Amino acid sequence: MTLRPPLRIPGITEIPPSAPGMRIGLFGGSFNPMHDGHRLVMEETLRRLELHALWVLVTPGNPLKDNSDLPPLENRVRAARAFVTDPRVRVTGFEAARGFSYSWQTIDFLTTTMPDRRFVWIMGADSLADFHRWQRWRDMAAKIPIAVYVRPGAAHRALASRAAATLDYAQLDETDAALLARCQAPAWIYLQGRQSTLSSSAIRASRNLR
Known part of the structure; x- marks a missing residue:
């Protein structure tokens, strides 16, 4: 198992509270920054999957991307918390405290330590298109149901992908x-719906032009 050096920050890297039987969405990403497109996905998945809670997992860094200019984890967690208004959404950087580098480590840990919760992994269609590049992606799909939300311009690549x-x-x-969280993995669903053309990279680029 590949681990980063653990990074524990009080108030930032704790696991959100939960209770047995809860249906909890897991929405991971760098969130650099969080924007209305993320909010849209959270609103739609909370409603359509009938989730009790959604945990935003702010990652220490994406293994498939250059993280050299990534702001500190604490800054990104605090910014995301300031952006979120729904009390069912909890923002955490807990993966850093465990030294996790990959999403399969997060899923393995949560499903092992909290087997009485019903977790659902949430990703955008653009992530499904590249899902086969994620380390141990088959293990992820075998352990947790997955909800894929439509993204502008990504539908064809996602549904024609190796993982799909x-x-x-x-x-x-x-x-x-509404049944997905109650299903035994592997199980996944492709959700059509409201879309946003916003992206974190475009927002960062526009800031740099000012």
């Missing part, structure tokens, strides 16, 4: 979204 083809047998109909 591999997991074709486990795809649920969109009308069964």
Whole structure:
């Protein structure tokens, strides 16, 4: 298992509170910065998956990206918390405290230590398109249901991706979204709906031009 040096920051890297039986969405990313497109995904998945809570997992860094200019974890967590208004959404950087580098480590830890919670992994369609590049992605799909939310311009790449083809047998109909959290993995769903063209990279680029 690949681990980063643990980074524990009081008030930033704790696991959010929860209770047995809760349906909890896990929405990971760098969130540099969080924007209205993220808010839209959170609102839609909370409602359509009938989740009790959604945990925003602010990552120490994406293994597939250059993180040299990534702001400190604490700054990104605090900015995301200031952005979020729904009390069901909890923002945490707990992966850093555990030294996790990859999402499969997070899923393995949460499903092992909290087997009485019903976790759902949430990702955008652009992430599904590259999901086969994630370390141990098959293990992730085998351990936790996955909700994929549509992203502008990513639908074809996502649904024609290696991961989508591999997991074709486990795809649920969109009308069964409310059942996903109760399903045994592997199970995944592709959600159509409201879309936003905003992206964190575009927001950062516009700031740099000012």
